[in-house]
Amino acid sequence: MKLDVNLSIPRKDFDVNVSLTVSSSQVTAVFGPSGCGKTSLMRAIAGLESSATGFIKMADQVWQDAHYFRPAHQRDIGFVFQDASLFPHLNVFDNLQFGLKRQAKDKRRVSLEQAIDLLGLSPLLERSIDKLSGGEKQRVAIARAVATSPAVLLFDEPLAAVDAAHKQEILRYIQSLHCELDIPMLYVSHQMDEVARLSNNLLLLEKGQQLASGRTVEMLSQLTLPFAHYEEAAAVLDTVVTAHDDDYGLSSLAFAGGHITVSRDNLKQGDKVRLRIMARDVSLSLQHPEQTSILNILPATIESMVNEGHAQKLIRLNVGGQIILSRITAKSVDQLQLTAGKSVFAQVKAVSLLI
Amino acid sequence: MYDDLVAFAITLKLAAITTVILLLIGTPLAWWLARSQWRYKFLVETVIALPLVLPPTVLGFYLLVMLGPNGLIGGLSEALGGRPLAFTFTGLVIGSVFYSLPFVVQPLQNVFTAIGENVMEQAATLRAGPIDRFFSVMVPMARPGFLTAAVLGFAHTIGEFGVVLMIGGNIPGSTKVISIAIYDHVESLEYAQAHWLAAVLLLLSFLLLMAVYGLNRRFSVLRS
Structure with missing residues (x-):
């Protein structure tokens, strides 16, 4: 129909x-x-x-x-x-x-x-x-x-x-x-x-x-559209539940760009779960961060970036074909010398499950 | 005494027939008034409201002219093989319909307006056609309005005097209604009979209005 x-x-x-x-x-x-x-x-x-x-x-x-x-x-x-x-x-x-x-x-x-x-x-x-x-x-x-x-x-x-x-x-x-x-x-x-x-x-x-x-x-996640520029701008990922860690009460969700770990929250293996990752919750690092409390660290490539006001930049990251957004300060962008095409690690501080 | 009972019966019959006709005419009219966007709608509303302010004798006079053998309605009735309608029960019914029209149309128009278009649109999206949704949604929701309209139309017709006097005359057993019977008794200084009839009318009107206010209150409690 x-x-x-x-x-x-x-x-x-x-x-x-x-x-x-x-x-x-x-x-x-x-x-x-x-x-x-x-x-x-x-x-x-x-x-x-x-x-x-x-x-x-x-x-x-x-x-x-x-x-x-x-x-x-x-x-x-x-x-x-x-x-x-x-x-x-x-x-x-x-x-x-x-x-x-x-x-x-x-x-x-x-x-x-x-x-x-x-x-x-x-x-x-x-x-x-x-x-x-x-x-x-x-x-x-x-x-x-x-x-x-x-x-x-x-x-x-x-x-x-x-x-x-x-x-x-x-x-x-x-x-x-x-x-x-x-x-x-x-x-x-x-x-x-x-x-x-x-x-x-x-x-x-x-x-x-x-x-x-x-x-x-x-x-x-289109930088040319208004959605990416809202305060609550976020990327959405469609994932599948692949494994559980019962000791810590965590679940692993797979998507084309890798895995994301979340609290288990009644998920069953094979469940399709939509995730929302806010741009403000994603920070970037040039090396794979060691000794960090953040669980979700994804290798990514910078696709493009735009200025977000004077002090901030909005960055579109390609994670194995999927897009996530990151909003960081312009100062950090300069210090890390971030440019389109550069490989980085995205540290995802928080993920919300849309179920 | 017997004459008074007959007058009473004629009054009730007149009020009942008038109320039924008014609901049949008044409902579509009120619906149209509540929904129409026509810019000259206020003219129709004015005409309907006229009996509220017009002296009944004025209304009665024009009706008498219209119902008589040379009038529009009376002439039509004659042409169709009937007789002129002045001084007949049918004439009284026609007069009463005009006289009580605003008392039926206005409460209905108000309730139709208050209920609004929204529920009717919902009903339409739930596969109810225009007539279906009028009867399955609008009529039950407008029940307090129908009750008010029917009782006001009925009570107001019972109480009419001037119009009846002009177009009905005072023919016992045919057009003599109770309000005129009271007048006749007073004219002949029969105060005892006048008292009786007046008290009956007073009580009847009180009960009818009490029913409207009481029931509408119950409905509005259910609704809030």
Whole structure:
């Protein structure tokens, strides 16, 4: 299944012009500041923006072109809104059933039980909506969308109204959805951590224009794009758990450029784990450092570097084909005489697991 | 006494029929008013609100002219083989519909506006078509508004006097309603009967309004 979108949406201040493709088992994140047109784009794909013009095709069905506009209720989508406003006159169970009941029988691939299990809702089914916390509401909203067996899932900043504690929990649920169900997802956000964690592909939107798009792992470490220049700039690595050290409670994660050691944290051998390494947590050394407390030291080659303000430089490192970022002072760069092409050792002070 | 009971029955029948018609007309009208972006919408709102401020005799006078044999509605009725509608029960129903229209349309419009577009869009993304989502989402959510509209429409119709006097006349068993019966009793200095009827109307109105406020409070507690 593949969703093709090429849309132009008129707005008061500027038009939103986007073309994108989402294929099955992919999460595409749409990233941009508030008011850049992300929500308009999602609404247009869902059929809620009648002023949108262009082309939308899901698998072999045209949803919209110059002559045709398929109304929202006939588009095979699951839409999770920002504020999770559920139907207040129905309890959790009836909310979950609302869309499912209306989906044609031969199109139902996700069962109600499956949707309930995936979002951990079985203890809440009889609750009335006003007795739910913000995080629970959003889980019900996600399950309600999933239960319609949509051909594509659209998330419009689903965590905007959820407190930090429940954010991680819901992110885990969304991740497990992505693993269990073969449904392409579009995920709108202006939070780097959500994007880094969930998405395979990334589309950067600014004032309605598509500035860049590509694989998330590559986009985040592009020095020409804004992501690498945020305070929390980080590179993302996809790794596999290969070994455990039970004496010290550590796990070894393999990627193309070597191994990374992390605290074990319930990992199983063979698990796919996405890692995030912040640029500010990576320091450089010309020799392999001995007698250091830092466990993760990776041989790397400097690919390129740019000034980051007056005092700092941002360095793009190639570690066996994978990219990580390092932000160090300009003074250190001069002292070590770092230049593109030079071999160095990257000392990684901290790694966060995106699971 | 018997006359008063008949008048009472006619009043209830008039109020019931009027309320049903008003809900049928008022719901789509209120929906349109709540959703339309038309820039001259306020003109329609003004016309609907007119009976709130217009002296009932003025409204009654124009209705009398319209319902009479030379009027628009009366003439149409005659052309279709009926008779002029002035001084008939049907005429009273038509008059009451105009007279009580704002009491039904305004609470509905308010509740439709308050509920907003968002839940309807959610319902649309959950495969509910326009009519489906109106009945499965908007109507249950707007229940307090429907209750208020129905009770206000009903109670206000029971209490009408001026319009009825102008277009209904005072025909016992056909167009004589309870408010007019009270007036007649007072005119003939039959204060005892007037007291009875007035007390019944007072009590009925009190109970109806109490029901609205009481039930709406319960709904709003459920909702908060």
